[in-house]
Amino acid sequence: MKYFSNVPFLNSDGKIMLNAIDIRKLLKTSSEAKNLKFGKTIHAHLIISNQITRDRVIERNSLINLYSKCGETSTARYLFDKMPKRNVVSWGSIMAGYLQHGYSSEVIELCRNMINVDKLCPNKYILATVLSCCSNCRLFDEGRQCHGYAFKSGLIFHQYVKNALVYMYSMCSDVEGAFWVLNSPPKSDICSYNSVLNGLLDQDDMMEALYTLRKMVADCEFEEWDGITCVNVLRVCARFKDLRSGKQAHSRILKRGLDSDLFVGSSMVDMYGKCGEILSMRKVFDVLQTKNVVTWTAILAAYLRNECFEEALKLFLEMDHENVEPNEYTFAVLLNSCAGMSVLGYGNSLHARVEKVGMKDYTVVGNALIHMISKCGLVEDADMIFKNMLNRDVVSWNLIISGFSYHGLGGxxxxxxxxxxxxxxxxxxxxxxxxxxxxxxxxxxxxxxxxxxxxxxxxxxxxxxxxxxxxxxxxxxxxxxxxxxxxxxxxxxxxxxxxxxxxxxxxxxxxxxxxxxxxxxxxxxxxxxxxxxxxxxxxxxxxxxxxxxxxxxxxRNLKKEPGLSWTEIRNDTHVFVSDDNEHVESDLIHEKVKKLMSEIKLLGYVPDFISELHDVEEEQKEDYLRYHSEKLAIAYALMKTPPRAPIRVFKNLRMCEDCHSATKFISKVTKRTIIVRDVNRFHSFREGRCSCADYW
DNA sequence: CTAGGGTTAG
The missing domain is CATH 1.25.40 (Serine Threonine Protein Phosphatase 5, Tetratricopeptide repeat)
Structure with a gap:
């Protein structure tokens, strides 16, 4: 008995004693905390204590709000539909639920029904919610209708409504309209500025964004700035690669203690990354107390953008170790890092993981897969990914078009x-x-x-x-x-x-x-x-x-970059330098090259001696050519892969004419597809021909 | 009992 005495709504027998006010408060609390389990307990209590909520509008609305907030929109809708009489709050609750879970277009329809069927007038809450949907879906006409109604009804004098309107105009690219509302009463607060600035940044309208930022600085005290303001300021700095202003923003953020905000932290990492300040970025990242997937993905993306592909992949291991679940953007960044390095082995294992966690159908992921696979020389496989995509955007099409181009497949x-x-x-x-x-x-x-x-x-x-x-x-x-x-x-x-x-x-x-x-x-x-x-x-x-x-x-002390070729065997990359004897299997490789050369000579290959060799003894010339790095890499790949497997070799310089001619013959004599990527393009050697048609 | 604005991808 004593056990229950501290719990305010239980009597000494452990029975629940709740009045109407308690119930409303508890439902509100559980919605705010998104604690569906607790909220359902209260719902259950209402049912077992025989309190039918159908006719008790406030309780019913609280329940709808609970299920809406917690993402069970269908339950919320069921409760909503079964009400004999709804008020504006019922409509508002269900609409907010749809809005927050991405069903913006549904909200507009609901609003129409509210007006036409239930003959109810939108209040400030309804209007703000509907305006949000207009912003999300870029519904300019509907948004302007809302503006008209807000004006006529006087609801425009509510700060929320004004800010929602400003956001709508900037999201619909009507900068003039946004400024018009911004400059009319009530006085703009920091949120109004946040809304315009955010809309302008989303629309890529940098000049107007800069103008708004200046106006905001003049209009609002620095003390008013919140996390969202900081995010927007950092976004502007990042876009202009303005490190000086970015650092200023950084110190202001520290002064206000806003660096503990997740969004602000991610934006700081992003800003330093976009300004190319990798080391400062890493320092900021390392001291952030709160990080989530987005923070991690932001830093990985920055490494990718700055071509530190390996660093990105390495840091991901740490992310994995900290049990931060990657999302579709994380996988896109990682796959693109693999594309940057043309590593198929790791790229394939990421591909497998993407399939396993069911993220392959995200467009960003599909695009990254196309990018990675075609960069590794397998356009046909990339095309398979492309063909199987559920949704393609302009990036998907561009990737496959330029993929075919790079491989010389113009048709x-x-x-x-x-x-x-x-x-x-x-x-x-x-x-x-x-x-x-x-x-x-x-x-x-x-x-x-x-x-x-x-x-x-x-x-x-x-x-x-x-x-x-x-x-x-x-x-x-x-x-x-x-x-x-x-x-x-x-x-x-x-x-x-x-x-x-x-x-x-x-x-x-x-x-x-x-x-x-x-x-x-x-x-x-x-x-x-x-x-x-x-x-x-x-x-x-x-x-x-x-x-x-x-x-x-x-x-002028200009040195020729040493010729390097590399090939991936299983998950290891083997690098070859011209005239290289470093490889453990060097002797075997040289023997293999020699054998290949004599085989293709029978088919008509004639060594093509180039510039550097005119002063070299005749017998030595062939040796020089024989030790070109791509020949070594091709020979090694032929030795280490099963018959008929295609081989892929990458080279840091332009492929030389002799190697090009020799590789055509090698592809014929070994019946292999040999894909060589040099600095400029891909060469796909098949049955004695190259996809570049001898022009590169 | 209902309400606005946010970070990551090519």
Missing amino acids: ESRDVFHRMLAAKQQPNYITFVGLLSACGVDEGFYYLNHMMREFGVEPGLEHYTCIIGLLGRSGRLDEAENFMKSSPIKWDVVAWRTLLNACHIHRDYKLGKRVSDILLQMYPNDVGTCILMSNMHAKSKRWDKVVAVRKLMRE
Whole structure:
């Protein structure tokens, strides 16, 4: 008996003694705490003590509120539908539930019914909720109707309603409307500014965001700032990569003690990451007292953006160790980090995990899978992922279009583009970069001049560079040069290098000289240009010129990057350097190369000696070629993988012509698909042919 | 008994 004496609503026999007020309070408390279990106990008590709530509107509303808040919207709806008479609060409770659980469009319908069927007028709560839905779904017309009603009814004088309106206008991209409401009474508070700023940031309207921020600083005392204000300020700093202001915001946050807010913490990590301040970011991250999935994902994403792929994967192990459950964004970041490093082994195990936890159908995850798999050289597999996606966005289409392009599969790339249009997906800037690199000249110009205009995409440097590539590929070098000289575009290294590469392949020595002069004038210390020049001179057997370029490189202390190739066998990556004897199985590998070389010679392979070798003894030349890193890597992969398995080799430089020719023969003699990715693109060798059609 | 604004992906 004594046991129950401390519990206020139990009598000395342990029986529940609750009056109506208690019940309402308890239901409210359990909704606020989202404690469904406790709330259900009260519901049960009402039932067993024979208190039917159907006609007791306040109790019924409290129950609807409870189930709404706790995510059991269907239960809430059942209780709502079974009420003989509902009031505005009943409608408000059910609408809030739908809003919070992502059923915004349902709310609008409910509001219509409330007005037309129950003949009730929206109050400030209803209006704020409906306006939220309008913001979420960008329902501008409905939102403006709400504005009219708020104005007529005077509800606009409630701060909540005003702020909801401001948010609606900025989410619907009506900046003028947002400012109009912001400047009308009642006086704007920090929340009003938070709302506009947040909407503008979501809409990517940075100039207006900056203007609003200045106005806010002038209008609101710093003491009024809350967590959301800080998040918005940090977002602005991040977008402008404004580290100075970001640091200022950071110190203000510390002063106010807002760094314990989860959202603020994640935004700080994000800000430092977007400003490229990896070390400061890590320091901030390490001292945060509260972290959740988003905080972890934010830092992993920052590592990804700054190309610290390995660091991202390593830190994930710690996240896993701390038992923070990854979400779909986390997996997207990790898979994209694998894409950055082209590691299929770890990428595949993440793929398996994604399937296991049932996250494969998220668009971000599907996109990351396509990215990872096609970066590892397996476009066909990436295409399977693409075809099986439930929902595709513009990124999915872009990834598969440029994936096919990089693999030299122009036809597939264009097919996908036309299917994209048939699927009513608007192409964007990036779509056309992928597409243009997969075209012939006439098609290229057609897409540039007609398609891009049709879809309102302004052509940029990348697109024009693609055109240079197309002209170059078809040998129309003079046209390419004229195009570059006559158009007012500010060309960069990539563009000129594209033309130089075309000169190299088509052996246009004179133009090549002009282009390399331009390049060396722009970038006097560009090693890539020097190497291409030297190769070009060598091709035309102008050894004196080769020597001159070498001398220039020596004078400027320009070193050729050592040639590296690597291949992944199971989960290990094996790296090979040219002339490498370091590998434990070095002897076996060299023997294998030798054997392959003699086999392909029977098929017609002729070693192609290049520039550096003109002063070397004839017998030694073959040895030099034999030890090119990609040959070593290919030989090793052939030794270590089962027959008919495709092999994948990656290289840090451009593939040399001799290796390219040899690999074509090797693919034929070994009946293997050999995928080599060099700095520029993929080469898919199959049955003696390469997907690049010998132009790269 | 009902109410606004937030961090991560390409």
